[in-house]
Amino acid sequence: MSWSIWTARRTRRPLMDILQVVVSGLLLGGVYAIFAAGLNTIFGVMRIINLAHGELMMLGAYVTFALYDGWGVNPLITLPISAALLFGLGLLFQQFLIERVVGQPLLSSLLLTFGLSTLLQGIALNRFTANFRSVPFLSGSFGVGELAFSRSRLLAFAVALAVTGAVYLFLQRSRFGKAIRATSQQPDVAEVCGVDVRQVRLMTFALGAALAAIAGSLVAMIFSIYPEMGRMFIGKAFAIIVLGGLGSFGGAFAGALVLGVGETLAAYWTDTQIAQGVSYAALVLVLLLRPSGFFGVKE
Numbered sequence: 001m002s003w004s005i006w007t008a009r010r011t012r013r014p015l016m017d018i019l020q021v022v023v024s025g026l027l028l029g030g031v032y033a034i035f036a037a038g039l040n041t042i043f044g045v046m047r048i049i050n051l052a053h054g055e056l057m058m059l060g061a062y063v064t065f066a067l068y069d070g071w072g073v074n075p076l077i078t079l080p081i082s083a084a085l086l087f088g089l090g091l092l093f094q095q096f097l098i099e100r101v102v103g104q105p106l107l108s109s110l111l112l113t114f115g116l117s118t119l120l121q122g123i124a125l126n127r128f129t130a131n132f133r134s135v136p137f138l139s140g141s142f143g144v145g146e147l148a149f150s151r152s153r154l155l156a157f158a159v160a161l162a163v164t165g166a167v168y169l170f171l172q173r174s175r176f177g178k179a180i181r182a183t184s185q186q187p188d189v190a191e192v193c194g195v196d197v198r199q200v201r202l203m204t205f206a207l208g209a210a211l212a213a214i215a216g217s218l219v220a221m222i223f224s225i226y227p228e229m230g231r232m233f234i235g236k237a238f239a240i241i242v243l244g245g246l247g248s249f250g251g252a253f254a255g256a257l258v259l260g261v262g263e264t265l266a267a268y269w270t271d272t273q274i275a276q277g278v279s280y281a282a283l284v285l286v287l288l289l290r291p292s293g294f295f296g297v298k299e
Contacts, residue, residue: 016146021268022261023147029260030157031218033253034164035233036240038211040252041171043241044184045204046102048109052093053237054230055120056209060086060216061225062128068135075137075221079159082217083210090209094202102201117230124227132224156218163214167207168249180204232276239283258282 039053063082067073073081097116101108138151171177182190183200191197219225219233240259244251259282266278 018265018268020147021264023149024153025261025264026257027150027153027157027260028222028264029257030160030164031215031222032236032240032260033256034160034211034218035215036237036244036252036256037164037167037249038208038215039234039237040241040244040249041167041180041211042205042208044249045180046098046201047106048098048102049106049113050098050205050208051110051113051234052117052120052230053113053208053212054232054234055117055124056086056090056212056230057216057219057233058124058225058227058230059089059120060213061220061229062124062133062216063213064217064220065133065135065225068137069133075135075217076155076159079214079217082213086213087206087210090206091202093209094205098205099198099201121227121230128227130226130228132226133220134224135220137221150222152221156222159218160215163211164253167211171249176200176203235280235283239280239286242283242286 035053035057039050042048042050042053060082063085064075064078067078067081068075093116097112098109101112138155141148141150143149171180179190179195179200180203182193182195183197183204187197190200216225219229236259240255241252242255243258244253244255259278262282263276263278266274
């Protein structure tokens with residue numbers, strides 16, 4: 001083998017490794033996107049920060065685990081089930097808890113949702129213990145050229161992309177979606193124009209809970225799940241929506257892809273522990289350099 005060919009192969013391999021890492025990050029970012037989109041939509045309409053959003057995702061993950069482990073239900077079939085259950089739970093939370101702090105100082109919603117987060121985490125610990133659980137589904141990968149695509153991550157990305165796209169079209173095209181956007185932009189004007197703002201807030205929180213549940217079900221197919229997982233994912237979600245812009249649905253998707261790639265590259269060049277801090281580093285940098293995010297607008 002000539003020196004030039006050997007050198008070319010040595011150079012090409014690291015490039016392919018990095019490309020493989022980027023692909024894995026993009027696939028992971030799709031799951032992050034659907035989780036962050038729910039949190040961002042809730043904030044956009046109600047201007048509250050839902051610290052319990054991570055626990056809603058955790059409950060969605062455990063719905064998938066319980067149905068798969070107890071009755072052997074295909075994890076894909078559990079997606080609409082977990083979404084429907086968490087949609088209903090979101091309706092109850094909004095009706096009896098969250099609605100009471102809408103329009104109140106931000107600290108009120110933070111304290112309420114933090115308490116709700118702690119309560120849900122405690123219930124999960126009591127029911128499922130602190131043991132790590134998993135849903136072994138579509139293990140392995142398939143190759144395209146020199147790239148390997150994880151079957152579970154590719155499926156999760158496809159589902160997340162389809163659901164995120166459907167919700168985006170719903171917000172843009174449907175009558176109720178336009179009411180949600182009007183309430184997000186000018187709630188007082190929307191109410192004068194005949195929009196039932198209270199009903200919009202109710203359905204928006206329930207929609208956000210359903211998106212969190214779908215994200216949790218997808219996460220259960222990729223990672224091990226445990227009751228405290230929500231606290232880790234909520235930090236990622238904050239970084240995503242700040243990166244993409246508070247209240248920007250499309251920005252949340254773009255920010256999720258960027259964060260997913262950033263985490264996988266950091267894990268490739270350093271280690272997984274340092275990679276976990278990428279989301280917080282990104283959060284600090286964006287707040288310092290561009291507080292409105294890349295797709296947000298100054299209020």
